[in-house]
Amino acid sequence: MVKFENYEFVDGGVCAAEGFTAGGVIAGIKTGNTTKRDLAMIYCAERCKTAALFTSNKVKGAPIIVSKEHLKDGYAQAVIVNSGNANTCNPDGIEIAEEMCELTAQALDIDADDVLVGSTGVIGQKLDIKPIRIMIPTLAKSLSTKNCGDAVEAIMTTDTRKKEIAVEFDLDGRKCHVGGISKGSGMINPNMATMLAFITTDVAIARELLEKALRKVNYLTYNMVSVDGDTSTNDTLILMSSGLAKNSEIICEDKNYEIFENALYAVMMNLARETARDGEGATKLIECIVTGAPSEKAARAAAKSVISSNLVKAALFAADANWGRILCALGYADADFDIEKVSVELASSKGKLTVCAEGAGIAFSEETAAEILSEDEVKILVDLRDGEYSAIAWGCDLTFDYVKINAEYRT
Amino acid sequence: MVKFENYEFVDGGVCAAEGFTAGGVIAGIKTGNTTKRDLAMIYCAERCKTAALFTSNKVKGAPIIVSKEHLKDGYAQAVIVNSGNANTCNPDGIEIAEEMCELTAQALDIDADDVLVGSTGVIGQKLDIKPIRIMIPTLAKSLSTKNCGDAVEAIMTTDTRKKEIAVEFDLDGRKCHVGGISKGSGMINPNMATMLAFITTDVAIARELLEKALRKVNYLTYNMVSVDGDTSTNDTLILMSSGLAKNSEIICEDKNYEIFENALYAVMMNLARETARDGEGATKLIECIVTGAPSEKAARAAAKSVISSNLVKAALFAADANWGRILCALGYADADFDIEKVSVELASSKGKLTVCAEGAGIAFSEETAAEILSEDEVKILVDLRDGEYSAIAWGCDLTFDYVKINAEYRT
Numbered sequence: 001m002v003k004f005e006n007y008e009f010v011d012g013g014v015c016a017a018e019g020f021t022a023g024g025v026i027a028g029i030k031t032g033n034t035t036k037r038d039l040a041m042i043y044c045a046e047r048c049k050t051a052a053l054f055t056s057n058k059v060k061g062a063p064i065i066v067s068k069e070h071l072k073d074g075y076a077q078a079v080i081v082n083s084g085n086a087n088t089c090n091p092d093g094i095e096i097a098e099e100m101c102e103l104t105a106q107a108l109d110i111d112a113d114d115v116l117v118g119s120t121g122v123i124g125q126k127l128d129i130k131p132i133r134i135m136i137p138t139l140a141k142s143l144s145t146k147n148c149g150d151a152v153e154a155i156m157t158t159d160t161r162k163k164e165i166a167v168e169f170d171l172d173g174r175k176c177h178v179g180g181i182s183k184g185s186g187m188i189n190p191n192m193a194t195m196l197a198f199i200t201t202d203v204a205i206a207r208e209l210l211e212k213a214l215r216k217v218n219y220l221t222y223n224m225v226s227v228d229g230d231t232s233t234n235d236t237l238i239l240m241s242s243g244l245a246k247n248s249e250i251i252c253e254d255k256n257y258e259i260f261e262n263a264l265y266a267v268m269m270n271l272a273r274e275t276a277r278d279g280e281g282a283t284k285l286i287e288c289i290v291t292g293a294p295s296e297k298a299a300r301a302a303a304k305s306v307i308s309s310n311l312v313k314a315a316l317f318a319a320d321a322n323w324g325r326i327l328c329a330l331g332y333a334d335a336d337f338d339i340e341k342v343s344v345e346l347a348s349s350k351g352k353l354t355v356c357a358e359g360a361g362i363a364f365s366e367e368t369a370a371e372i373l374s375e376d377e378v379k380i381l382v383d384l385r386d387g388e389y390s391a392i393a394w395g396c397d398l399t400f401d402y403v404k405i406n407a408e409y410r411t
Numbered sequence: 412m413v414k415f416e417n418y419e420f421v422d423g424g425v426c427a428a429e430g431f432t433a434g435g436v437i438a439g440i441k442t443g444n445t446t447k448r449d450l451a452m453i454y455c456a457e458r459c460k461t462a463a464l465f466t467s468n469k470v471k472g473a474p475i476i477v478s479k480e481h482l483k484d485g486y487a488q489a490v491i492v493n494s495g496n497a498n499t500c501n502p503d504g505i506e507i508a509e510e511m512c513e514l515t516a517q518a519l520d521i522d523a524d525d526v527l528v529g530s531t532g533v534i535g536q537k538l539d540i541k542p543i544r545i546m547i548p549t550l551a552k553s554l555s556t557k558n559c560g561d562a563v564e565a566i567m568t569t570d571t572r573k574k575e576i577a578v579e580f581d582l583d584g585r586k587c588h589v590g591g592i593s594k595g596s597g598m599i600n601p602n603m604a605t606m607l608a609f610i611t612t613d614v615a616i617a618r619e620l621l622e623k624a625l626r627k628v629n630y631l632t633y634n635m636v637s638v639d640g641d642t643s644t645n646d647t648l649i650l651m652s653s654g655l656a657k658n659s660e661i662i663c664e665d666k667n668y669e670i671f672e673n674a675l676y677a678v679m680m681n682l683a684r685e686t687a688r689d690g691e692g693a694t695k696l697i698e699c700i701v702t703g704a705p706s707e708k709a710a711r712a713a714a715k716s717v718i719s720s721n722l723v724k725a726a727l728f729a730a731d732a733n734w735g736r737i738l739c740a741l742g743y744a745d746a747d748f749d750i751e752k753v754s755v756e757l758a759s760s761k762g763k764l765t766v767c768a769e770g771a772g773i774a775f776s777e778e779t780a781a782e783i784l785s786e787d788e789v790k791i792l793v794d795l796r797d798g799e800y801s802a803i804a805w806g807c808d809l810t811f812d813y814v815k816i817n818a819e820y821r822t
Contacts, residue, residue: 058750059742059770089738089771123735124772187722187739228721229640230736231743310639310721311598314817324534325641327500328598331470332642339469359470360500361535400811406725 007169007263013148016166016179018202018244019045023142024154027131030084030121039132040154041139042079042198043108048240050076051211052116053218055190055235061086061123062093064236066101067116074207076240077114079198080104080136081155083183087119087127088233096129103133107140118196118236120157120183148181155183155196158405163274167263171247171256176203178263182271186280186406188227189308190218190235197222197237197271203260204243205250213261214239220265221272224300224393226308227279228402239264276307276394277377281401286316287394288380294387298335305333306380307395316378317397321346321369323355326380341385348375418580418674424559427577427590429613430456430653434553435565438542441495441532450543451565452550453490453609454519459651461487462622463527464629466601466646472497472534473504475647477512478527485618487651488525490609491515491547492566494594498530498538499644507540514544518551529607529647531568531594559592566594566607569816574685578674582658582667587614589674593682597691597817599638600719601629601646608633608648608682614671615654616661624672625650631676632683635711635804637719638690639813650675687718687805688788692812697727698805699791705798709746716744717791718806727789728808732757732780734766737791752796759786 014022021044024037052071054064070076080100087093097117105112119127142150152162166179177200184195205213218237243249250257277285288306293299306312309329315322323344331339344356350372355364372378425433432455435448463482465475481487491511498504508528516523530538553561563573577590588611595606616624629648654660661668688696699717704710717723720740726733734755742750755767761783766775783789 057739057742058748059738086735089735089767091771122733123739124767125735187736189743230720230722230739233735233739233742309641310813311641311817314814317814318818320818322533324497324500324536324644325598327470328468328534328641328644331468331644332600337469356500356535360502398814398817400814402721403725403728403809403811403814406722406809407729407731 006259007167007266010166010168012166012179013164013181014042014179014198014200015145015148017177017200017242019242020200021143021145022151023139023144023147024150025135025139025142027135029082029131037150037154038082038084039135039139040081040151041104041143042151043143044077044240044242046242046244047075047077047114048242049074049207049210050238050240051214053214053237055232057231057233059089059233061088061119061234062097063087063117063119064234065094066097070113070116075114076116077110078104078108079116079238081118081196082132083120083155083157085119085121085125085127086123086234089124090126096127099129100132103136107137116238120155120196120234123233152181157183158185158280159183159278161274161278163271165267165270167266169259169263171203171259174245174247176245176247177201178267180267180271182275184275185278186228187230187232188225188275188279189229189231190222190225195232195235199239199267201241202245203241204245204247205241205260209250209257210239210241213264217261217264217268221268224304225272225276226304226395227276229308273394276396279396280405281399282396283317283399284376284378284397285394286378286380286396287392288382289392290382290384291390292384292386293389294337296389298337299389299391301333301335302330302382303391303393305329307393310398313398316373317399319370319373321355321366321373327356330382337384337386343383345381346372347379347381348372348377350375417670418578418677421577421579423577423590424575424592425453425590425609425611426556426559428588428611428653429655431611432554432556433562434550434555434558435561436546436550436553438546440493440542448561448565449494450546450550451492451562452554453562454554455488455651455653457653457655458486458488458525459653460485460618460621461649461651462625463649464625466643468642468644470500470644472499472530472645473501473508474498474528474530475645476505477508481524481527486525487527488521489515489519490527490529490649492529492607493543494531494566494568496530496532496536496538497534497645500535501537507538510540511543514547518548527649531566531607531645534644563592568594569596569691570594570689572685572689574682576678576681578677580670580674582614582670585656585658587656587658588612589678591678591682593686595686596689597639598641598643599636599686599690600640600642601633601636606643606646610650610678612652613656614652615656615658616652616671620661620668621650621652624675628672628675628679632679635715636683636687637715637806638687640719684805687807690807691816692810693807694728694810695787695789695808696805697789697791697807698803699793700803701793701795702801703795703797704800705748707800709748710800710802712744712746713741713793714802714804716740718804721809724809727784728810730781730784732766732777732784738767741793748795748797754794756792757783758790758792759783759788761786
């Protein structure tokens with residue numbers, strides 16, 4: 001995808017786009033936890049053309065089943081999301097997800113079919129609707145263009161960083177926006193979608209093109225992220241368009257469509273990247289850039305195999321230039337290429353170092369390598385020298401804290 | 412596979428089978444390490460019909476390339492193996508692997524084409540042939556039917572347990588044997604083979620049937636083990652038959668073939684299981700038994716997905732009955748079945764507990780669950796209630812020590 005430089009980053013997250021407000025409150029959904037916001041709402045003054053992607057896991061959270069049903073007409077006006085409980089694998093999960101939509105619709109005076117719902121947290125424990133029932137009216141009253149930060153906080157689980165971003169750009173002389181928030185830290189190996197991500201825009205665009213852009217950009221961003229190889233049951237990615245920027249509606253894949261798609265890429269790529277950086281227990285972001293691949297499929301498989309390897313991840317935690325593990329991970333990727341042509345470079349803000357050429361090791365300074373790898377953003381540059389395709393994937397290191405977090409998460 | 416009870420476990424490992432001797436010495440291959448044996452040899456008084464499986468990784472260690480070449484005629488008489496260096500991704504790896512075979516052949520007065528070679532350890536560092544050259548004659552002289560233990564020690568890397576086993580059984584009134592040794596603790600996700608495993612037998616059997624049995628049993632054992640999802644570059648599984656039991660040669664898939672295959676299963680299943688138990692940093696063996704699957708493929712994919720999930724593995728380290736993660740892992744397995752029929756039980760020597768029925772949680776005592784899961788062998792019993800196929804897979808928990816070992820391994 002060509003990057004256009006015709007957008008700039010702005011504040012506001014999902015509220016940067018015209019028409020949208022958001023909020024987040026403390027409902028106390030996870031028993032005993034009343035210190036963190038856990039219930040979020042996003043609302044638009046207009047019904048929005050909406051596209052969405054959901055998990056490919058056969059186990060689907062109840063909120064996903066309900067949201068899919070509500071999205072059948074392609075429109076939505078609000079999103080209600082809780083953290084602290086995934087509302088998944090519960091006998092009455094669907095009723096509870098439906099009630100969350102109905103309560104939201106009442107509070108906002110809109111149609112319940114125009115409300116989408118998301119839940120994240122522990123799987124297989126009953127979600128208590130009572131605290132949600134009590135807090136939804138308060139939450140609806142708190143909605144504001146200033147409160148995106150509260151909404152982000154409310155959707156976080158083991159996340160340590162708020163993932164929020166927005167861009168502004170011009171279409172037909174109108175100021176347009178794409179903004180988004182995202183959560184996700186563990187159980188991250190999206191496949192057709194991500195953990196939870198809510199993207200808004202005020203760009204007027206045909207619904208088919210909205211969906212097309214979402215699919216394409218998701219393919220290049222969230223689907224190229226892995227924290228632990230576990231594809232969640234609740235992955236949800238929603239893109240709502242208010243059309244309030246009042247540009248002439250995008251109805252074909254013209255220059256304006258391209259500008260919109262690139263703005264969407266800027267938002268989703270940054271959110272996806274931050275999801276990898278904030279991987280459970282992670283101390284560093286790993287970006288693997290594969291070039292010279294014989295096909296797009298090979299490039300993607302190779303990049304994703306490297307950032308998914310537990311052994312590569314553990315070596316990078318120790319800032320150890322163990323490139324043999326990188327080659328090993330390339331070797332078992334589901335991709336055809338000639339391993340004897342491969343070169344590997346390690347890079348960060350501290351410099352760049354070739355560690356492997358033509359599939360074999362070359363002499364390098366271990367000290368320089370350790371210095372490069374000690375940074376909190378590290379790049380693995382793989383040139384397959386076997387074609388013209390490329391791909392980027394994002395992951396993080398595997399640390400003691402990943403184990404600690406996941407050995408203790410439920411209890 | 413039906414288990415016959417007509418074999419018994421005996422001592423001797425690879426030396427239990429008639430004609431085989433073994434040994435292991437300290438060569439000091441990994442610089443500075445002179446406290447652990449690191450060079451092993453297995454020898455047979457007769458040329459052996461030999462079958463082998465090697466890694467499916469596109470990056471193949473030099474020893475694998477050489478062993479494949481030497482096995483073209485289907486015969487071998489000795490195996491030379493070093494630990495401490497994988498002799499992989501080195502410009503002169505093949506010459507070094509060839510020289511290891513030639514030195515062994517000279518010391519044993521056999522043909523170099525009848526020597527197979529294996530290496531395990533760090534990838535991409537030059538293997539120094541000098542200490543090997545010096546010690547091979549000493550090693551050849553040390554060969555004995557009593558020294559299988561030294562050979563096992565010499566092939567270990569991060570292994571904490573010696574993996575050695577043998578069985579005895581009757582064919583045509585003759586005492587027959589299958590014995591084996593194996594190493595492997597990390598980079599364990601065999602696909603068509605395992606890390607290093609050497610199996611010997613004195614059963615007289617046609618070479619095609621030897622190979623057929625090896626493939627089938629490998630499919631059911633080593634290929635159902637995962638420690639970390641990383642398929643090694645050096646996976647090697649070798650089965651040598653001396654024929655010295657003097658049974659009438661097995662030339663078709665008769666009752667005797669079945670007895671042999673089951674003895675081979677007993678040996679390889681136990682070695683594979685011990686490989687999972689000894690996974691890097693592991694505190695427990697996890698056995699996932701999937702029944703009621705609509706196909707063999709579905710059963711295998713489901714079982715392997717559960718034991719491979721980092722999140723399931725971390726939960727079991729904490730003895731946490733987080734069955735939602737088990738369902739999640741089933742849900743993203745590459746297998747079709749109806750998730751709403753699934754039941755999950757947890758079991759160990761402390762008892763058995765149903766934690767999920769019809770795809771949803773049921774009430775259970777967390778204390779009982781924790782007691783069951785605190786054992787060092789834990790079973791996850793998944794019934795898909797969607798067919799008649801079953802599979803077993805073996806893995807281990809994910810612990811702080813896995814990260815520690817792999818963050819420090821190379822340095």
